[in-house]
Amino acid sequence: MSESSRTVPQELLPPDDLHPLPLPVINLGHLSLDSAIRSGVVNDIAKACRDRGYFQVINHGISQSVMDAAVEAASDFFKLPSETKEEYDTSSKDSISMSRAFLKHYAHPLGDWIQYWPHQPPIYREYMGKYAAEVRREGSQLLSVNCYPKASQGDATIGLAPHSDYGFLTILLTSCRGLEVVDRSTNIWKTVQQLPHALHVHIGDHMEVLSNGRMKTVVHRALLNPEEGRISIASIHGFALDDKVTCAKELVDEENPPKYKESSFSDFLDHLTANMDNKKRNFLESLRI
Ligand SMILES: O=C(O)CCC(=O)C(=O)O
Numbered sequence: 001m002s003e004s005s006r007t008v009p010q011e012l013l014p015p016d017d018l019h020p021l022p023l024p025v026i027n028l029g030h031l032s033l034d035s036a037i038r039s040g041v042v043n044d045i046a047k048a049c050r051d052r053g054y055f056q057v058i059n060h061g062i063s064q065s066v067m068d069a070a071v072e073a074a075s076d077f078f079k080l081p082s083e084t085k086e087e088y089d090t091s092s093k094d095s096i097s098m099s100r101a102f103l104k105h106y107a108h109p110l111g112d113w114i115q116y117w118p119h120q121p122p123i124y125r126e127y128m129g130k131y132a133a134e135v136r137r138e139g140s141q142l143l144s145v146n147c148y149p150k151a152s153q154g155d156a157t158i159g160l161a162p163h164s165d166y167g168f169l170t171i172l173l174t175s176c177r178g179l180e181v182v183d184r185s186t187n188i189w190k191t192v193q194q195l196p197h198a199l200h201v202h203i204g205d206h207m208e209v210l211s212n213g214r215m216k217t218v219v220h221r222a223l224l225n226p227e228e229g230r231i232s233i234a235s236i237h238g239f240a241l242d243d244k245v246t247c248a249k250e251l252v253d254e255e256n257p258p259k260y261k262e263s264s265f266s267d268f269l270d271h272l273t274a275n276m277d278n279k280k281r282n283f284l285e286s287l288r289i
């Protein structure tokens with residue numbers, strides 16, 4: 001790693017965690033410095049994607065007040081009476097939601113979609129809209145706004161079962177700890193540390209396809225937090241609905257034939273619908289050649 005991006009400082013780790021998940025931290029503020037530092041940061045991002053599939057970003061330019069407001073809007077939404085929430089796509093009848101309520105809505109282009117977002121609580125569209133606009137760049141953006149209850153004794157502790165995300169990148173904002181990923185060096189589930197002000201980033205199925213398998217999608221799950229209910233907002237970024245993602249031609253040659261079939265976001269949605277009851281609803285597996 002370059003000096004500008006390091007692994008998480010030991011003093012930020014909880015004392016009980018003797019073998020924490022290695023966590024690359026990328027300082028995006030350094031992208032605006034001179035070109036040698038910038039290329040160091042870009043290399044660090046590429047290395048984190050290849051080696052681990054995830055990293056956290058600090059100095060990402062989204063203010064803490066915008067992030068806090070988005071979590072507040074989500075939390076207030078899930079406190080509304082069920083009759084109000086039922087007007088929106090909040091069903092948790094998929095095969096991986098063990099103990100989570102969620103709201104999924106498109107977020108880009110914002111002007112086309114915001115009219116379908118909850119109009120209660122009154123702050124929802126303004127606060128979530130500001131966060132959505134700041135966290136996206138190009139293509140499609142799907143916001144998965146999740147609400148998990150506090151873990152109560154004797155209950156199962158898994159809020160969201162293991163899965164990978166379909167897109168290129170997921171940017172995750174969470175109100176407290178609960179995300180776990182499989183550590184590739186030990187094959188053990190590990191808690192992801194919550195760095196102050198940071199956003200967690202991990203790669204999804206379409207990045208594995210684009211990189212022709214050089215980068216691997218990240219399997220993750222969410223546990224219930226024993227201290228408090230939890231909000232997470234996953235911003236999933238991909239190409240537009242019908243644009244096909246293929247293995248990059250620069251990474252395909254005689255020695256490296258394409259490993260995946262082409263597919264689009266709408267192919268993923270079709271796959272989900274066709275495999276609604278199937279616990280092994282793995283989209284990436286269906287693309288392997
Ligand atoms: O709640 C979390 O930490 C993860 C949420 C997630 O994986 C998702 O919405 O796809």
Ligand SMILES: [Fe+2]
Nearest residue numbers: 164165220234
């Ligand atoms: Fe996910």
